[in-house]
Amino acid sequence: MNIKSEEEWAERAAAFLKHKLKDTEVTYGELAKRLRKHGLKETEASITNKLARGTFPATFFLACIAALELEGVALEEI
Template sequence: MAELTPWEQKAKTIIRVEMTKQGISYKDLQSKLAAIGVVEEEPAIRNKVGRGKFSAAFLLQCLAAMGCTTLPLS
């Protein structure tokens, strides 16, 4: 498996940190995504985040679904 770029690793970390801060499981994230009209199966979400290979749109969808309104980039 190819190593993640620093940007891919950062995107993966952003989602995982936000999930941890809010105590959200992948199942919870699936429900939150469904509530905003994004239909994904829990294993697919887990795999995308675990691989760190997903679109910027998916990152924004996850953050919006979790109610994240600010994002420190440093």
């Protein structure tokens, strides 16, 4: 893994979440509902904006992993 910029990290994190959402067939609306169970108050629109922009806090990223019930995520996957 040879990531050289903050922007590249952001792009990879957003791409990872989009890929996992597609794999698990979870919509942005469903993700918003699941995130509420993990203490985040997100809407479908706010999730759309975060993933389109490619920037979001680590708390959002980690909560998404928990909400999607992903286990054993390796850095190489991101």
